[in-house]
Amino acid sequence: MSLGGTADTPWLDYQGWRARQSNTPIRHASRPHDTSILIYTSGTTGRPKGVLLTHRNLRSLPGLECKAGWPDWNQWRSDDVSLVTSAMFHVGGFGWVTRGLYPGCTQVMLREFTPRGVLDAVPRFRVTRLALVPSAMRLVLQEPDAGRVDFNSLQYIYYGTSPIPLDLLREGMQVFKCKFVQSYGQTETTSSIVALAPDDHTLDDMPHMRSAGKALPGVELVIRDFDGKPVPVGTVGEIVTRSSSNMAGYLNLPRETAQTLDAQGWLRTGDAGYLDADGFVYVQDRIKEMIITGGENVYPAEVENALYGHPAVSEVAVIGVPSAKWGQAIKAVVVLRPGNAATEAQKSRCNA
Numbered sequence: 001m002s003l004g005g006t007a008d009t010p011w012l013d014y015q016g017w018r019a020r021q022s023n024t025p026i027r028h029a030s031r032p033h034d035t036s037i038l039i040y041t042s043g044t045t046g047r048p049k050g051v052l053l054t055h056r057n058l059r060s061l062p063g064l065e066c067k068a069g070w071p072d073w074n075q076w077r078s079d080d081v082s083l084v085t086s087a088m089f090h091v092g093g094f095g096w097v098t099r100g101l102y103p104g105c106t107q108v109m110l111r112e113f114t115p116r117g118v119l120d121a122v123p124r125f126r127v128t129r130l131a132l133v134p135s136a137m138r139l140v141l142q143e144p145d146a147g148r149v150d151f152n153s154l155q156y157i158y159y160g161t162s163p164i165p166l167d168l169l170r171e172g173m174q175v176f177k178c179k180f181v182q183s184y185g186q187t188e189t190t191s192s193i194v195a196l197a198p199d200d201h202t203l204d205d206m207p208h209m210r211s212a213g214k215a216l217p218g219v220e221l222v223i224r225d226f227d228g229k230p231v232p233v234g235t236v237g238e239i240v241t242r243s244s245s246n247m248a249g250y251l252n253l254p255r256e257t258a259q260t261l262d263a264q265g266w267l268r269t270g271d272a273g274y275l276d277a278d279g280f281v282y283v284q285d286r287i288k289e290m291i292i293t294g295g296e297n298v299y300p301a302e303v304e305n306a307l308y309g310h311p312a313v314s315e316v317a318v319i320g321v322p323s324a325k326w327g328q329a330i331k332a333v334v335v336l337r338p339g340n341a342a343t344e345a346q347k348s349r350c351n352a
Contacts, residue, residue: 032056038251039091041187050251051091057190060245061095062183062216064102070217073156073181073198076129080105081153083127085113085136092161095191096131115139119149126153134164137172138315147175154178160185160192165308166210170203184212184283188260188267190245193219194281210305211280212273219243222266223275233277236284239269272299291320293328300330307332312340 012020030036036055040048058064062074076082082100084107086093100107108125110117118140121127132140137159140146157176159169160183173180179198185191196213215221222230223237231237246267249257261267272284285299292298300318307316315335323329336342 051187052248076103078104082107083130084109091187115143123150128155131158133161165305167309188247208280211282236274239271239273242266293326
């Protein structure tokens, strides 16, 4: 099926497909633990795996139902206008649309993400809720007239899926002038299990601004070492979680399922991080992406966050490369902002 449909393709376009469907309601009695959707994921490494998400998992989506005592940012209403910018074959995009469908809010879908499309849609449709991954937020903010767009209708911007440089977040807060919510989760946890609430966002350099937030209601979260033992507060280990959001397993992959989800319902995220004394979760990076240089563990996201603070840097990615001296050396791949150039000395410092 094609959304647009063209004369030179054999696929039925969306309107044609929809017109051929029956108006008779489908009679199906689903059970909470029945599979509702299959989404493929590989995280950042490995072959794609089919994640089995149940009806119970989807009912656990944050904000799906308005509950007494829950904050406004976690409750969706029929008068909300949501702008859909993420692909729905990812759990972030699918979860975002599902939250909007449940209360019957208006959802505006972009055929494809473009910074111009976002800037045009927000004032035109009076968008109240918007989700942007950090890379998309950067592109929107780099549009020359981003600071002149009318964002008065915008109440909340939700962001996540990857670490965000603190300087980028501050820029977004100054330009959009709305409340921000960070979320952390993955396909195996049916999207968000941790959130940094609007009240925890500040332009000041508060330590928790570098965190992903706190565990959502009903979510258990611990940090364990590589032997599966809990570690003290402030110590980096693997983030492990248990809640009704945890997947049923991987499709036809019992060994991989057992490696990720134990008999007690605890799910290994594969993410490295730590908890502080106040319960804030600090995500360092994927465990498999950790760089070991000279016996020290270095997480690329930390170095990327530091380099992004340089005024000449537009984008940056940090990788490990073989080194005869250190085992691995840290290499930064940097895209400069238009009109900037790097000296050989600056390049050397980035590759040191």
